[in-house]
Amino acid sequence: MLRVADLSLSYGQVPVLEGASLDIDDGQFVSLVGPSGSGKSSLLRAVMGLQKPLAGSVTTELAKRDIGILFQDDALLPWRTARENVALGLGFHGSNRRRAADHADSWLTQLGLSGLGDRYPRQLSGGQRKRVALAQVLALKPRLLLMDEPFASLDAIVRARVTQDLVDLAERERIGVLLVTHDLEEAISLSDVVYLLSQGPRARMSQRYDIPLSRPRKLIATRSDPRFAPLLERLWDDLSREVDRGAAEAA
Ligand SMILES: Nc1ncnc2c1ncn2[C@@H]1O[C@H](COP(=O)(O)OP(=O)(O)O)[C@@H](O)[C@H]1O
Numbered sequence: 001m002l003r004v005a006d007l008s009l010s011y012g013q014v015p016v017l018e019g020a021s022l023d024i025d026d027g028q029f030v031s032l033v034g035p036s037g038s039g040k041s042s043l044l045r046a047v048m049g050l051q052k053p054l055a056g057s058v059t060t061e062l063a064k065r066d067i068g069i070l071f072q073d074d075a076l077l078p079w080r081t082a083r084e085n086v087a088l089g090l091g092f093h094g095s096n097r098r099r100a101a102d103h104a105d106s107w108l109t110q111l112g113l114s115g116l117g118d119r120y121p122r123q124l125s126g127g128q129r130k131r132v133a134l135a136q137v138l139a140l141k142p143r144l145l146l147m148d149e150p151f152a153s154l155d156a157i158v159r160a161r162v163t164q165d166l167v168d169l170a171e172r173e174r175i176g177v178l179l180v181t182h183d184l185e186e187a188i189s190l191s192d193v194v195y196l197l198s199q200g201p202r203a204r205m206s207q208r209y210d211i212p213l214s215r216p217r218k219l220i221a222t223r224s225d226p227r228f229a230p231l232l233e234r235l236w237d238d239l240s241r242e243v244d245r246g247a248a249e250a251a
């Protein structure tokens with residue numbers, strides 16, 4: 001559903017990515033990891049069409065409205081209730097506002113927020129706000145979800161619960177996902193495929209890891225799967241090598 005082919009990006013004269021490629025099949029959960037500054041966010045922005053490639057291409061059969069976006073900072077409007085925030089993008093007007101509110105409520109319920117529709121963002125915890133933001137995106141029925149470290153601000157237990165709900169919904173609705181994360185365990189436990197960017201500048205896609213864990217997936221259980229630890233060790237070693245290489249080149 002999405003193909004990034006031989007993508008090169010730069011900021012002015014400063015090169016960032018060189019010849020980076022990745023693919024997302026229908027309903028596939030793909031994570032992108034790499035050293036800090038390697039160009040993960042830049043790649044995602046290029047996929048969103050916010051950054052023009054120097055070379056290479058981003059191709060998809062999806063329309064703009066089929067693609068949902070979630071960043072680390074949720075973009076909830078503080079003067080709107082949770083329900084209104086979720087209903088915002090639905091484009092119902094006039095007499096259809098009742099329908100939009102019902103639709104928003106059903107998504108709030110699916111994300112474990114039933115009864116909280118009348119609250120304003122400031123009256124919600126960080127985890128609850130993240131769930132509202134997720135409900136807002138999912139209510140628009142995306143076929144592909146692009147996320148840049150969306151859970152970085154959450155503490156471990158909340159993060160584990162929100163990501164489990166994300167996986168459940170992505171599996172149920174067959175939503176493709178491209179997730180940028182610096183958490184290797186999260187990348188493995190959530191994904192079908194993990195890509196590793198090399199140390200920049202001129203970062204390349206240095207590895208692709210197929211994650212053979214079955215679905216539907218219970219994230220806690222993935223950690224005790226005998227295939228989990230060797231995968232994590234390999235990914236950790238490969239990433240460490242990239243970071244060391246960057247430090248050596250900077251010295
Ligand atoms: N708007 C910008 N202008 C100039 N350089 C940028 C800009 N955004 C990012 N960079 C640089 O591009 C490189 C990749 O950044 P980024 O994509 O944010 O990496 P990552 O998300 O992997 O940490 C970094 O060296 C960063 O300093």
Ligand SMILES: [Mg+2]
Nearest residue numbers: 040041042148
């Ligand atoms: Mg980034």
